[in-house]
Amino acid sequence: MTRRLAWLCGGAEAYSGGPGWRLSGEAGPLAPRLSAIAGALKPGELAQVQVMPLINQHPAYWEAMALELRLTLSQTAWFPAALDHLQMAFQPVFDLGSGEVFGHEALVRARLGERLIGAGELLSAAPAHGGLHLFDSRARQVAIRQGAALIEGDSHLLINFMPGVIYDPEVCLSTTFAACRDSGVDPARLIFEVVETESVPDLGVLRTVLDRYRREGMKVALDDLGAGHSSLVYLETLRPDIVKLDKSLLLGLTLSDPRAELVDALIRYAHQLGVRVVAEGLETEAELAIAVALGADLGQGYGLGHPLFERDVGAEAQAGQLIQNQKRR
Secondary structure, three states, X not given: OHHHHHHHOOOOEEOOOOOOEEOOHHHOOHHHHHHHHHHHOOHHHHOOOEEOOEEOOEEOHXXXXXXXXXXXXXXXXXXXXXXXXXXXXXXXXXXXXOOOEEEEEEEEEEEEOOEEEOHHHHHHHHHHOOOHHHHHXXXXXXXXHHHHHHOOOOOEEEEXXXXXXXXXXXXXXXXXXXXXXXXXXXHHHEEEEEOOHHHOOOHHHHHHHHHHHHHOOOEEEEEEEOOOOOHHHHHHHHOOOEEEEOHHHHOOOOOOOOHHHHHHXXXXXXXXXXXXXXXXXXXXXXXXXXXXXXXXXXXXXXXXXXXXXXXXXXXXXXXXXHHHHHHHO
């Protein structure tokens, strides 16, 4: 790989202060050159390459980072400004028994002028800027502040929760309670939706964190059940209040599909643990019908409602009627 990297670096000179090559800024902008190098490397090679700036010709070891992260950093100069312009789109979640709105999931975006930046771009940029903790905290507070008007009666607000960035649950709770207090939101109406559980290898620690939130009256949802081999272990260990079935399980599902037996078994197992089940990714009436037939408690998807910046009560009423029609069949 060493010879290959030297060739990819083109006319770069060997760095006398240690292994590697020095890319001079005189040869043009560094970002395109780094991008070309990253694109030519194999995945295993890319993970091994580090980039480190020189300050007054001396290596700045404290700023060394993986090539992929450095490239992301150079391509996402907009991220710090985006943190100050977070905006939530809200997607309704329906009770498949009554057709009533159970709650709304807050999905983070950022608006910079005419540009709308999605959650995927924000999450990809945050680690390169060392901003995952700050992004998580601000997104949670914005979700509560902007979602407060959607909480009516017994309805809920679902907020995505990345357990890998919560180093201290008390800090998370303090900022969450402050946002609730300022917005007049009852914390018992909040549901933390745990995503990226694979980033937390110690499920015992995660269970402790989630139980801490539960003691404050909040609920916990587990995302993407059925997406990985360890998902049943997660369900058994974490015992969430709600679990979401992975979208791939419902996509185009029919009763004759072999996946129907798997979905049926997952729903029954969750119910045995006292966990309510969300059928996620419902896009067609056929998918809604089978979710109802297999006993899912809640439903969410483009077929019932898109993420919107302003609530469409009329569209929600139509989706509720669609669910009630399925129950009558």
